[in-house]
Amino acid sequence: MRSLLAHSRLWILLVAVALAIAACADDAEDVTDEGPDDEDVEEPEDEEPDDEEPDEDAVDDEPEEDTGIEGEAVSIMTPFADDEEQANFLSTIEPWAEEHGVEVEHEGSDDFETLINTRVEGGNPPDIALFPQPGLMRDMADAGDMRDLDEVLDLDAVEDSLIEGTLDDGTYEDEVVGLMYRLNLKSLVWYPVPEFEEAGYSAPETWDELEDLTAQMVDDGNVPWCIGIESSGATGWPATDWVEDIMLRTAGLEATDAWVEGELEFASDEVRGAFEHFEDITGGFSDEYVLGGNTGMVTTNFGDSSEPMFEDPPACYMHRQAQFIQGFFPEEVQENPEEHVDFFPFPPIDEEHGNPALTAGDIASLFTDNPAAEELVQHMATAEAGEPWAEAGGFLSAHEGFDTSLYPTDIEQRQGEFLTEASFARFDPSDDMPAEVGTGAFWTEIVDWIAGETDLDSAVEGIDESFPE
Amino acid sequence: MGQFGGAIFAIAVGLLGALAFYWLLNKVVEALPPAWENRLKPYVFIGPAIVIVATFLVFPALLTIRDSFHGSNAEEFVGLANYRQLLGDGSVWSLLLNNAIWIVVVPTVAVSIGLAVAIMTDRLSSTWERVTKALIFLPMAISFIGAGVIWRFVYEWRPPGRPQIGLLNAIVEAMGFEPIHWLGTSDLRLNTLLLTVIMIWLQSGFAMVLLSAAIKGVPDETVEAARIDGASEGQIYWRVVIPQIKSTIFVVTTTVMILVMKIFDVVFALTQGRFNTNVIANQFYFELFQVRHQGRAAVLVVLLIIAVIPIMIANIRRLRQEEALR
Numbered sequence: 024m025r026s027l028l029a030h031s032r033l034w035i036l037l038v039a040v041a042l043a044i045a046a047c048a049d050d051a052e053d054v055t056d057e058g059p060d061d062e063d064v065e066e067p068e069d070e071e072p073d074d075e076e077p078d079e080d081a082v083d084d085e086p087e088e089d090t091g092i093e094g095e096a097v098s099i100m101t102p103f104a105d106d107e108e109q110a111n112f113l114s115t116i117e118p119w120a121e122e123h124g125v126e127v128e129h130e131g132s133d134d135f136e137t138l139i140n141t142r143v144e145g146g147n148p149p150d151i152a153l154f155p156q157p158g159l160m161r162d163m164a165d166a167g168d169m170r171d172l173d174e175v176l177d178l179d180a181v182e183d184s185l186i187e188g189t190l191d192d193g194t195y196e197d198e199v200v201g202l203m204y205r206l207n208l209k210s211l212v213w214y215p216v217p218e219f220e221e222a223g224y225s226a227p228e229t230w231d232e233l234e235d236l237t238a239q240m241v242d243d244g245n246v247p248w249c250i251g252i253e254s255s256g257a258t259g260w261p262a263t264d265w266v267e268d269i270m271l272r273t274a275g276l277e278a279t280d281a282w283v284e285g286e287l288e289f290a291s292d293e294v295r296g297a298f299e300h301f302e303d304i305t306g307g308f309s310d311e312y313v314l315g316g317n318t319g320m321v322t323t324n325f326g327d328s329s330e331p332m333f334e335d336p337p338a339c340y341m342h343r344q345a346q347f348i349q350g351f352f353p354e355e356v357q358e359n360p361e362e363h364v365d366f367f368p369f370p371p372i373d374e375e376h377g378n379p380a381l382t383a384g385d386i387a388s389l390f391t392d393n394p395a396a397e398e399l400v401q402h403m404a405t406a407e408a409g410e411p412w413a414e415a416g417g418f419l420s421a422h423e424g425f426d427t428s429l430y431p432t433d434i435e436q437r438q439g440e441f442l443t444e445a446s447f448a449r450f451d452p453s454d455d456m457p458a459e460v461g462t463g464a465f466w467t468e469i470v471d472w473i474a475g476e477t478d479l480d481s482a483v484e485g486i487d488e489s490f491p492e
Numbered sequence: 493m494g495q496f497g498g499a500i501f502a503i504a505v506g507l508l509g510a511l512a513f514y515w516l517l518n519k520v521v522e523a524l525p526p527a528w529e530n531r532l533k534p535y536v537f538i539g540p541a542i543v544i545v546a547t548f549l550v551f552p553a554l555l556t557i558r559d560s561f562h563g564s565n566a567e568e569f570v571g572l573a574n575y576r577q578l579l580g581d582g583s584v585w586s587l588l589l590n591n592a593i594w595i596v597v598v599p600t601v602a603v604s605i606g607l608a609v610a611i612m613t614d615r616l617s618s619t620w621e622r623v624t625k626a627l628i629f630l631p632m633a634i635s636f637i638g639a640g641v642i643w644r645f646v647y648e649w650r651p652p653g654r655p656q657i658g659l660l661n662a663i664v665e666a667m668g669f670e671p672i673h674w675l676g677t678s679d680l681r682l683n684t685l686l687l688t689v690i691m692i693w694l695q696s697g698f699a700m701v702l703l704s705a706a707i708k709g710v711p712d713e714t715v716e717a718a719r720i721d722g723a724s725e726g727q728i729y730w731r732v733v734i735p736q737i738k739s740t741i742f743v744v745t746t747t748v749m750i751l752v753m754k755i756f757d758v759v760f761a762l763t764q765g766r767f768n769t770n771v772i773a774n775q776f777y778f779e780l781f782q783v784r785h786q787g788r789a790a791v792l793v794v795l796l797i798i799a800v801i802p803i804m805i806a807n808i809r810r811l812r813q814e815e816a817l818r
Contacts, residue, residue, distance in 0.1 A: 137781055162784060166565065256764055256782060315651030318673045321766070322649055331654075338654070459564070463783040470766060474676065491564065 093124035095395035098149040100142070102385070104133035111418065114411040119402045125395045143168050143390070150396035153204060153385040156454040157192055158461055160388055164195040170389040172199045175397045181404050186442060189421045192450040193386050201386035202404055203421040205412070208438050209345040209381040209451065210268050210369040213329065216362070218337045226367035230272070233370050237304060240340055241311050248305055248313045249339035250320050251328025252470065259466030261325045262301075262473060263453045264381065265343065270297040271379040272372040276447055283455045285490045289483035298472075298479055300372070308473055314339045321474045326351045333363065343369060345383065346438055350417065361433055368441055377446030383454065384421065457491050464489035513540075553797065560790035574787045587770040590684050591799075594755050594771065597688045598695065599748040603741060605692065606699025610707055611729060613700075625704065629697035636694070640761025643690045647762070649673040678768035687769060690758050695751070699744045706740035707733060739814060746807050753800055772796050 097120075103112050109131045120127045130149065132138050136159055142148055143163055154160040163169055172178065178199055182190045185203060193201025214226070222243065227233040240247040252261045270279055274293040281287040282294055289295070306312030313320055314331055326348075331338030333353050342348070349360065356363040371378045389400050402408050406422035413420055416431045419439060427439035442448065453461040464486045472482040517536045521529050559566045560574055578584045609628055613621045631639065648658030652670050656662045661671035675683045710733050718732045734741070756773035759765055765774040772792050780789035 140781070140784075159784075162565075256760075256778070258764060258766065310651065315654075318649065318676060319651045322673065322676070458782070458784045463778070467766075474767065476767070 092395040092398055094126075095393065096126040096128055097151065097393060097396045097399050098128040098130070099151045099153070099399075100135065100139055100149040101129065101131045101153040102133065102135035102155045103131040103153075108417075111412045111415050114415065115403075115408050116399070118411070119399065119408070123395070123398065125399070127399075139163075148390035150391045150393045151387055151389055151399060153387050154201060155383070155385055156462075157201065157386055157450060158454050158456070158458055160193070160201050160386060161195045162458065163388075164198070164200040168390060169200045170392070172202060172389060172400065175389060175400055176202070176404050184404075184406060184422050184424065186421055186423050186448055188448050189382075189384075189450075192384065193388070201388045202400065203384050204387045204403055205385045205409065206419040206421045206442065207345050207347055207383040208419055208442055209264055209383060210379070210441075210445075211344065211346060211366040211438070212369055213332070213342045213344065213348065213364055213366045214340055215332050215337050216365045218335075219340060222340070224340065226365075227370055228367075230370050230372040234304065237306070237312065237341075241306070245337075246311065246314050246339045247341055249328050249330075249332050249342045250305065250313050251323030251325045252320050252473070253322055253324045257462070257466065258321070259470040260453070261328075261344065262320070262469045263465050264345075264451065265301045266294075266297045266469070267452050268343075268369050268381045269300045269372065270294065270452070271381060271449055272369075272376055273297055273300065275373075275376040276379070276449060279449060279452055283452045285456075285460075289486040290480075295479065295483055298469075298483070302479075308475075317473050317475055321470055346419065346435070347417070349434075364434075366434065366438075378444075380442055380445035380448045381451060382442075382448050383451045459489045459491055460486060556790045556793050556797075559786055560794045562787050562790075564785040564787055566786040566790075570787065574791045578788055578791050583770070584775070586768060587765070587772060587775055588795075590681070590769060591753065591755075591771050593681055593684050594688055594691070594752045595749055597685065598691045598752045599745045601688075602692045602695040602748055603699045603703075603745050605696040606701075606744070607703050607741070609696070609700045610704035611733075613704065614707055625697075625700065628700055631694050632697040634694065636757030637761050639690050639694055640758045643693075643758075644762055647674040647686060649675070675763050675769070676767045681768070683763065683767055684769050687758055687762060690762075691752060691755065695748050699748065702740055702744050703737065706737035710736045739810065742810055743807070746803050749803055750800060753796065753803075772799075 099116070101109075101112060103109050109129065112131070113127070113129060116127055116129075119125075130138075135155065139148075139152055139154075139159070143166075148168060160169070172193075176199075178190075181202070186206075189203040189206070190199065192203050193199055195201075214224075222240075222245065224236060224240070227236050237247040250261065250265075252259055254260055267279075270282065270293070273296055274282075278287055278293050282289075282291075287293060302308065304312075308317035308320060310316030310319070314328075315323060325344070329342045329344065329348055329351060330353060332340065332342055333356055349357065349364075352360070352364065368378060369381075387400060387403055389396060406420060406425050409418055409420045409422075409425070410429060412418035413425070413429045414431060416435060419430075419435070419442060423443060425439065427436050427443075430436045430439055453465050455461065456465065468477065468482040468485045471477045472479060477485070514537070518533075521532050521536050524532065561569060561571060563570050609624070613624050616624060634642070645657065646659045648656075649661055649671055650656050650658070656665050656671055658671075658674075660674060665671055674686055677683055714732055714736070715728055718728050723731065754773050755771055756777065759769055759771050759774045760777065763769045765771065765778065772795060776789050776792040776796075779785050779792060
């Protein structure tokens with residue numbers, strides 16, 4: 024006790040310092056505590072733009088120099104993981120960023136969905152995110168994490184500019200929360216040109232012709248299809264694309280939308296019929312019709328599955344896959360695509376429904392009220408924004424008036440034309456279904472069905488049961 | 493200050509704050525009469541740890557149990573619907589069966605191999621003992637996901653007539669048979685058993701190291717006494733050595749068992765649970781990240797917690813008995 028008294032002054036000082044540090048620590052904790060709490064922080068912020076900008080047009084009309092966004096930063100999260108894709112994406116953003124003196128922080132990941140979930144739930148969303156699937160985007164919009172783009176964009180003008188139906192892809196409960204940025208065209212069948220012609224085959228224009236062609240190939244002792252549906256945790260999606268493409272052609276847009284809503288059951292004649300068409304054209308997934316048969320389908324990675332088509336002689340002659348698959352073709356094909364490969368549109372089945380386009384794409388959503396990010400979204404809504412990427416290849420614009428001559432190859436130019444001429448475009452229906460179905464039961468049941476572990480009846484029933492009540 | 497600088501600052505402040513906090517509490521307790529000082533001091537140091545563990549372990553566990561009675565975004569109360577949905581669906585019983593296979597096969601085989609190797613290497617010269625043990629222990633250094641990728645190349649299947657890059661199928665084909673789709677063959681749960689082989693490969697080394705240490709700890713006198721009494725080598729191991737290392741065997745078995753209950757990486761890397769190889773942790777990942785149904789994901793965690801509890805209790809009991817013997 025004595026020594027304590029003797030040093031009492033020193034003690035008081037130390038205690039004071041310690042208390043000060045402890046207080047600092049408390050402050051720091053408070054800051055991090057509040058950060059993640061969306062509801063406290065974001066709600067008042069969400070109201071701000073409403074107060075400040077009652078007139079939407081005012082935002083658009085303001086001269087860009089006056090917005091005071093210079094020196095600001097915008098964070099963007101995308102599913103673009105490889106270097107080339109990232110560079111291409113940034114080529115559409117950077118000219119704008121330089122002009123406005125805005126710093127763009129880009130984070131691309133091939134585990135985008137897990138990452139964005141963690142970031143948003145942790146209360147630390149990026150300013151802008153590009154969703155490869157509208158399903159997750161809508162879930163987040165449902166949780167109230169997203170901005171209504173009506174506050175930021177002149178939606179009428181955007182709708183006029185976009186290909187019919189694409190604005191719907193970013194719509195959630197009558198609010199536009201996403202903006203189609205890059206389009207993926209799925210309804211394509213690829214074939215190796217020289218070998219195809221040498222064997223005396225020609226690109227079919229109708230489903231009947233396609234059936235005849237596959238039958239002829241089998242007669243010739245050739246395997247018509249290369250199909251791989253393995254894709255790690257997402258295994259099955261290439262097979263669902265087949266069914267969806269057929270569905271659009273046999274049942275039309277309205278029935279497809281009813282199907283997405285859960286109003287048209289998987290067990291209905293329409294949807295079952297699409298499954299059956301798929302089974303028929305692939306000869307019941309037998310190894311005469313599909314390389315490796317059904318086991319080959321479920322074990323071959325979608326990215327690797329097109330490769331045997333370019334062997335000599337080709338191990339298969341046709342591959343139905345979106346335009347992005349070109350990036351997976353062997354190097355010598357990619358260097359000189361026009362000599363090696365071509366596509367024909369997935370043929371129409373029922374005349375009534377014409378030749379629709381099944382699409383996917385990357386949809387931009389805005390999470391914050393960062394003014395620089397708002398302006399960037401306005402930039403991204405223009406057709407011109409995509410031009411640098413379009414010229415580099417691998418980018419199809421969602422804008423109707425987009426100059427297709429900008430696309431670097433004949434193949435891409437014809438894809439662009441197919442898109443604008445298609446009777447209608449529809450985003451991958453399974454991506455629009457509730458996650459339990461679209462990325463759950465639909466994938467698992469179709470894989471089990473193809474693998475021969477369940478029959479079609481129990482597969483479609485299993486999917487129907489997974490619809491949330 | 494960027495996000496990174498802010499994070500560093502927060503960590504520094506937090507650490508200093510924690511140090512100051514302990515230091516201050518300690519001083520306060522030291523200022524008390526000695527009797528009280530002794531009584532309170534342990535709590536000063538253990539108390540905050542207990543609070544932290546409770547916050548980050550017990551509290552989330554309780555939240556998980558709460559979530560398991562809620563819907564897909566953990567908001568609306570749905571009662572037992574998630575449980576009914578999962579347990580009423582035949583596929584969950586199938587994955588529980590797979591987990592059961594894992595729990596029985598891996599610890600049993602890994603510990604048996606580990607024990608056999610430990611016994612046999614015990615008789616080698618010290619150089620060879622070291623070499624053999626190192627070889628068996630080596631896979632322990634590989635991550636589960638890495639091991640999964642390695643073994644993919646063993647089980648890989650390609651359509652007949654195409655180059656087989658999988659080791660097993662290359663052999664099968666060289667012998668003149670059609671390649672077998674190993675991971676797709678769920679007859680007698682062959683594929684699950686093939687997956688457990690990977691885990692056995694990984695865990696035998698762990699079992700061996702601990703068991704070998706235990707064998708070395710068996711007093712020579714007891715072995716010599718048995719030998720003088722005319723016991724055969726087999727009898728010495730079964731009647732003298734093994735009873736003395738029983739507790740180590742038990743601990744190793746339960747450790748491997750708990751590890752295996754959470755098995756995820758190996759299954760995810762090779763089959764993602766397809767072809768009837770699904771397990772609880774993999775289904776959990778599926779429900780949470782793919783289907784985004786927090787309620788059902790929580791149910792699976794609760795099932796896992798319930799399954800681990802008996803083993804934990806057995807382990808703690810065992811530990812208490814041993815403490816009591818000392």
